[in-house]
Amino acid sequence: MRRLIRKRSEKAGLPPGTLVYVGEKKVEKVKISIIDYDENQITEKAAATIEECFPFKDKPNVTWINIDGLHEVDIIEKLGSHFGLHPLLLEDILNTEQRPKLEESENYIFFVLKMIFSVDKDEEMQAEQVSIILGPNFVISFQERQGDVFDAVRDRIRKSKGRIRRVGADYLAYALLDAIVDSYFSVLENVGEKIEDTEQQLTVNPSTQTLQLIRKLKNEMIFLRKSVWPLRELISGFQRLETSLVQQLTGVYIRDVYDHTIQVIDTIESYRDMISGMLDIYLSSISNRMNEVMKVLTIFASIFIPLTFFAGIYGMNFENMPELSWQWGYFGLLGFMAIIIIVLVIYFKRKKWL
Amino acid sequence: MRRLIRKRSEKAGLPPGTLVYVGEKKVEKVKISIIDYDENQITEKAAATIEECFPFKDKPNVTWINIDGLHEVDIIEKLGSHFGLHPLLLEDILNTEQRPKLEESENYIFFVLKMIFSVDKDEEMQAEQVSIILGPNFVISFQERQGDVFDAVRDRIRKSKGRIRRVGADYLAYALLDAIVDSYFSVLENVGEKIEDTEQQLTVNPSTQTLQLIRKLKNEMIFLRKSVWPLRELISGFQRLETSLVQQLTGVYIRDVYDHTIQVIDTIESYRDMISGMLDIYLSSISNRMNEVMKVLTIFASIFIPLTFFAGIYGMNFENMPELSWQWGYFGLLGFMAIIIIVLVIYFKRKKWL
């Protein structure tokens, strides 16, 4: 099981704003990539040092700085001091156990949220923290490892698909949020398939393994819910922000991503209901099968135990047992036994056990 | 099982506003029908191309354009650009996995909602997305396939039943919403009958099949709830709109359809309660029946196993077994066995097992 709280206690006692990366190191080297664009031109570069990003701060173009890998704390620190970010905010970026939230300041808006993915269909879900800072003409995004969720956005910028090159940094931030929320749908489809498989197993042949599947699904939904639920608040907060950083036209797009978030949450709740129903069904079908087993036992035992008793009677060695010397005693007993069998079979048929 | 999320992920990465139809193609050819009416006259026509609808936009009469089938994306696109609809809205029309919602803009009000129906009583429920656009003097409705829910409205327009011909486009939009909400009642009656049937099975002869029925009902209610619940918000939003598109007199009708929606939701919740109770009853009656089976086994075994033991005793071949040569040994033993049987029968009667 994935622990819900991890290494959080390592930080206990440190003054707030102390920068400690609490996650595991997921990439070898921190990768910094810069995309600078306006409607007419685009510049893309991979920065070797964080200092290369600094000149872009004051250029009028929209600049997107993406940082993959969080374990080199001083990079974050330098970036923070150049772009004027609050130490608590930097701490939140590095504390990958952060609850999704939105933080507004005078010069920027800060988002922390979770990217959920499962490497493989049968693997457990994993969560990665993504932080996004939206400034007047720049967006800085932080990921724990190199992901492909943002590739589609990158592509749209390069090929100037849709409105993205014609509008400001706020639209870019929206596009990143949207890409993350969109990625939840594929996770949910995955879960949906698993639920379908498990339901089929449940109908056809429920086993201990089915129980384990249900248990895993249940825990996954708890995990997913914990990661996605706060997003609702985050995006509705984004919608209500009164700031010059967000242009009015972007409003309708934010409402769109809000709708998607609600839909994700609705689906999670429906899945939770379904999975919890599956456990009841499981218990019922186990009981059902026990009933079957018991009926077989009872039928066998109830027919043959009395018969064995009668055979036992005439296996006794009493000297004075008149039936033993009757000409048709043996065959008479066999007939009597046949009658008992018939009576019991009728009795069990009536009880619908046969 | 119907998946709750379907093909949604296909769209991941596309810029917002990209028009992709995510549903299945449910009709061969897109069918466009136009009804144009005022109090005195009515024109009905089936349009071959979408361009035929365009002139109606600026006519003072009320025009209802109905489009069955969503797979020809360019029809939607042309319509959108002529009537000035936002690309995100067009995307919502085509994305048939949309959550029911109301979107207000300066020139029109946009509704997405679900039509629920079951082709056959024993079939699974199906949902179809319906989008309605209410403009100053027109209503445009989109359905995935040709349905009969709107036929009654069409009929009322043709025969000028009720107020419909005397009032504006807002009343027409209300009438369509009302027709959809009304159709939920027949779905719920259907569910009610199924619940009744299942309850009867539960009382008379619960089987594995009963369990499957309960499971299906449960999932159907989850599905129904997910589709209907957001409607409450939608219609209460419609009620609160302050727009010149809705005349004041229509308000009382909207309140009426709101009441119906609440009643649908109440009934769904009550059904959920009932179905969840049925599962408990099922489990209890399975346990009860197991008890019955066990009692039969126990009575048989407890009576005949001891008797067989006594028969076994006198079937032994010891040379020195004085009882064997007693004159009345055999009959004495039979009498002793009869006493054992009587004692045990009394014992089980006392325990109320017989």
Place this chain on the structure above:
Amino acid sequence: MRRLIRKRSEKAGLPPGTLVYVGEKKVEKVKISIIDYDENQITEKAAATIEECFPFKDKPNVTWINIDGLHEVDIIEKLGSHFGLHPLLLEDILNTEQRPKLEESENYIFFVLKMIFSVDKDEEMQAEQVSIILGPNFVISFQERQGDVFDAVRDRIRKSKGRIRRVGADYLAYALLDAIVDSYFSVLENVGEKIEDTEQQLTVNPSTQTLQLIRKLKNEMIFLRKSVWPLRELISGFQRLETSLVQQLTGVYIRDVYDHTIQVIDTIESYRDMISGMLDIYLSSISNRMNEVMKVLTIFASIFIPLTFFAGIYGMNFENMPELSWQWGYFGLLGFMAIIIIVLVIYFKRKKWL
């Protein structure tokens, strides 16, 4: 089982305001009774036709028109057009599946609510719809059949008990609401007694019949809840109305009936809790009894199966079985068997199975 939604779908497709009575015909003939009173005088009459009620509309006295039986739609229609009632309101009166609600208009206040009663203690609960219209100086009430709930109010008017003759129509409307809410208490007492009986059965001798009782109680509470819950909203809405139809002094009485409604709802919730607890207790005691049965079986089988085996051994016909010819072989074996019995009895005592 009582269906929660009944015949509602018959109305699908009809224009709103179409008058159709959806309930069953519960009385032979519609009965119209009029009581007209002020502090000094009282006139009571049974009207043969609805037209006889019309003159009372504009008289300064308080007039109470009570209509039992809803199947003659034109009576309702005439009344509606004379008293200026909205067609949707008339539709609600006839649609006996209506959710309890309050509707305010300029000239009157309209209440729909449910009267719950059980003809007989062991019978299922039944609900009847009651509609009340409060005008400036009249109250019109509609019932599906002749009831006795309003008799006490009639009596108070006739005998001028309490304030009723000295105050206006709003107090009369309050008195009718109060009579209905009061009638819930007797239904709840009835339920309370049933719960008590079932709990006793549960303690003494739970059977399949007990399970059926619990199931019925559970469904009754779902039904009751669905009928009473909306009342809270209705009466709190009545309290908050700012209308000249309700005099300020009546406020304290409305608050009183509100308190009673809350108490009814509280009690329903408590009963639901209790009933749901009873099902758990039932399941537990079934399991408990199964345990008892299993123990008896296990004790019998575990004692006598080994003994029978030993008897079987010495019933074998091997030529060379030295024990058979021992002088005390038989008695030795009997002694050995006695020891086995003693050991097993001690073992089972230790396990607390005996």
Place this chain on the structure above:
Amino acid sequence: MRRLIRKRSEKAGLPPGTLVYVGEKKVEKVKISIIDYDENQITEKAAATIEECFPFKDKPNVTWINIDGLHEVDIIEKLGSHFGLHPLLLEDILNTEQRPKLEESENYIFFVLKMIFSVDKDEEMQAEQVSIILGPNFVISFQERQGDVFDAVRDRIRKSKGRIRRVGADYLAYALLDAIVDSYFSVLENVGEKIEDTEQQLTVNPSTQTLQLIRKLKNEMIFLRKSVWPLRELISGFQRLETSLVQQLTGVYIRDVYDHTIQVIDTIESYRDMISGMLDIYLSSISNRMNEVMKVLTIFASIFIPLTFFAGIYGMNFENMPELSWQWGYFGLLGFMAIIIIVLVIYFKRKKWL
């Protein structure tokens, strides 16, 4: 089981404000006691008739009139008319099934609440209704029987402990509320002990009696919850009152009693959780024990039934059974049986049944 609604229906149909005592008569004679005090002096007397209380109404001192026993309706009536109390309020005092509530009027504040106590630890909880009227310089309290909860307050007045003699009637009303809320804590401690006892039984030796204990605890918590929950609203309403009857300094004390009420409610909820958990544990341990029983049976039966079969084989009387005449046939068979036993024992050990 204590019925949650009692004799309430007796009052159905009576005009509101009719005074009927619905509880049982719990004391022989109504007892009226008066305490009149200011900072310097105190007068205590037991009044023989209610008229003795009347002069205290207009005295500037604080007067506390306590009435034990509610069955003499005319006492309440006279008191009400002298002190100017609304008839509905008097009705609430006598209707001991009243839901806890606060009612504000121009001249006084009226509280109804429940005193909970259990005569004996193993007895069922009982509730008694207490009504308190706070006027400008008097407090009137009504109890169903003579209680000792208010004795501590009486004592503080007599000995002038704390602020009570220096402040007004509002503080006295607070003190009485506080005494009642404090008494809940001892009831809860009692429940806590019972839970502890039951949990121990559950761990050591769960029996049918344990199940009954859990059931009783569950019902008690439902009862307690129903009585205490409305108190929250009552006291928070008291806090928010804007009235000259409550001095500002008393505010901090009311907040204190509010905190206690919340704590009582929190504890009730926690206990409910615990008790509901206990039922699950009970079911699990019953299942567990059944498992134990079944294992014993299975082990015995699986070992001895095959062995008995083999003994049965060689007990047959076929003429041609070569094994019977083998020199070591008997001992060989015994050895073979020993091997079977060993194999089965190993098998069961592996399955961890032994």
Place this chain on the structure above:
Amino acid sequence: MRRLIRKRSEKAGLPPGTLVYVGEKKVEKVKISIIDYDENQITEKAAATIEECFPFKDKPNVTWINIDGLHEVDIIEKLGSHFGLHPLLLEDILNTEQRPKLEESENYIFFVLKMIFSVDKDEEMQAEQVSIILGPNFVISFQERQGDVFDAVRDRIRKSKGRIRRVGADYLAYALLDAIVDSYFSVLENVGEKIEDTEQQLTVNPSTQTLQLIRKLKNEMIFLRKSVWPLRELISGFQRLETSLVQQLTGVYIRDVYDHTIQVIDTIESYRDMISGMLDIYLSSISNRMNEVMKVLTIFASIFIPLTFFAGIYGMNFENMPELSWQWGYFGLLGFMAIIIIVLVIYFKRKKWL
């Protein structure tokens, strides 16, 4: 089990503001320590008497007075009267069963909250009450025993780590709250590990002990929830305070500790979900195992009971049993038995019981 309410009733009847320590005496001697600091200098001392603290009240530096041990009531009393604290507040400090809350007064802010810790991983959780008073330039904290949670804060003050020496008393109060909330994370990690262990047990080999573990975890979560849930309200109240005691810059830090509190509560809720799921899994796997046991029994009994019957038949002593004298009768019977075994084995294989 830890009782949720303890010794609370001892105080029943005492006037409010009476100082009684209701907890157990947890330290030998009350320990008073003072830290007085500004940006440049720091004074630390252990005070022998409470009077030594008094001079610090009016010094401009920030002073932190920490008191470990609450059983010497007069110390609290003297402190209270010198620092002008309300008697009810002092009572709350001593009443260690207090619900976490925030109380604002003109001159100070008062916090009560719970410190949770488990001495040992396998030990039960324990709670200790911590009270904090924030005045204009001082903080007074009260603990039941000497703890190490505040040591990190002390250390930061001594070494002037972070901002703590440069800012006011409000930041110190924040730092103490933060230290307590941080300590919850380590408790939750501990719980997380226990859940993981128990889940593993559940998968591998569920036993009665597992059930006890689940029960304990469940009760712990109830306890934890009751202690932490009110904290949300407390800290959000702190955030909303409009007081000169809290500087604006501290706001962002309070929001940070609020986020942590929400995260703690989220995690508790997720754990509750998980634990409640574990109980269902437990029940299911017990049923599963019973099924296994029953199958083994049924297979053994169903195969050997019929065979024993046939052996019994030919063990009878009838004189006229022709089969007995057949040459191949014995071997024929053995063959017949072998066929029965084969048939039954195939039957059970088909049923997937083998």
